[in-house]
Amino acid sequence: MKVAIIGAGNMGGAIARGLAQGSLVKCHDIIVSDLSQDKLSQLQTDYPEVKTTTNNQKAVDEANLIFLVVKPWLVKSVLEELHFTKDKVLISVASGVEIKELSEYLSVDIPIYRMIPNTAISELAGVCLLSSSSAVSSELTHSILNVLNEMGMAMLIPESKLAAATALTSCGIAYVFKYVEASVKAGVELGFSAQDSIRMISQTIDGAAKILLNNETHPSLEIDKVTTPGGITIKGINELEHAGFVSAIIRAIKASS
Numbered sequence: 222m223k224v225a226i227i228g229a230g231n232m233g234g235a236i237a238r239g240l241a242q243g244s245l246v247k248c249h250d251i252i253v254s255d256l257s258q259d260k261l262s263q264l265q266t267d268y269p270e271v272k273t274t275t276n277n278q279k280a281v282d283e284a285n286l287i288f289l290v291v292k293p294w295l296v297k298s299v300l301e302e303l304h305f306t307k308d309k310v311l312i313s314v315a316s317g318v319e320i321k322e323l324s325e326y327l328s329v330d331i332p333i334y335r336m337i338p339n340t341a342i343s344e345l346a347g348v349c350l351l352s353s354s355s356a357v358s359s360e361l362t363h364s365i366l367n368v369l370n371e372m373g374m375a376m377l378i379p380e381s382k383l384a385a386a387t388a389l390t391s392c393g394i395a396y397v398f399k400y401v402e403a404s405v406k407a408g409v410e411l412g413f414s415a416q417d418s419i420r421m422i423s424q425t426i427d428g429a430a431k432i433l434l435n436n437e438t439h440p441s442l443e444i445d446k447v448t449t450p451g452g453i454t455i456k457g458i459n460e461l462e463h464a465g466f467v468s469a470i471i472r473a474i475k476a477s478s
Contacts, residue, residue, distance in 0.1 A: 225284035229255035233290035243371035388477035
């Protein structure tokens with residue numbers, strides 16, 4: 222599988238770095254296109270075998286799986302300038318641009334997917350939400366999911382659910398960082414350095430995530446295990462409740478969907 226990534230910004234760069242660390246796509250089979258030579262140079266500094274170009278069509282010509290990672294308002298102009306052949310597969314990472322709309326910008330009928338990742342894919346710990354057009358084969362989808370699963374966890378969901386799932390994952394990672402930011406401030410007030418606070422809190426989040434991912438359990442059950450009667454944890458939990466923590470999270474996710 223040869224991969225092209227059109228757009229080397231934060232998300233395009235994260236996809237390139239995630240793919241380069243996997244085993245299913247070789248570094249020399251990845252080509253990244255962007256107008257910014259600085260972004261391309263930084264990527265090649267990290268992964269010298271990854272090919273780069275400032276010519277989008279060159280990237281498309283050299284690959285069969287093309288990730289389109291540009292701003293939504295640029296999708297039409299970028300796609301209409303490109304020539305695709307029937308052996309290509311398009312994965313769009315442009316938020317809000319539906320598959321039906323993407324197909325209208327192409328001169329040939331090819332398999333089209335929409336993907337919503339989060340930036341943790343560069344650390345092989347991301348979430349990739351994938352939706353497909355009705356014309357794609359299950360074999361092709363399975364192959365793509367295998368590639369994406371190397372960057373964390375990939376899920377195939379209906380296109381109608383993408384916006385809601387984006388709020389939980391792509392936007393959700395920012396909400397997790399916000400919790401970490403607040404906790405770090407508390408740690409500094411308690412006498413720890415910011416860096417030590419970040420390490421402790423990040424490891425705590427990682428541990429909590431592994432408990433949920435590796436066991437058939439629920440957050441409420443895990444909270445009960447560490448809230449002893451009269452203990453300090455329940456006092457903190459109740460303070461979060463009094464401050465409207467749960468309501469704030471629900472409102473943030475619903476506002477993003």
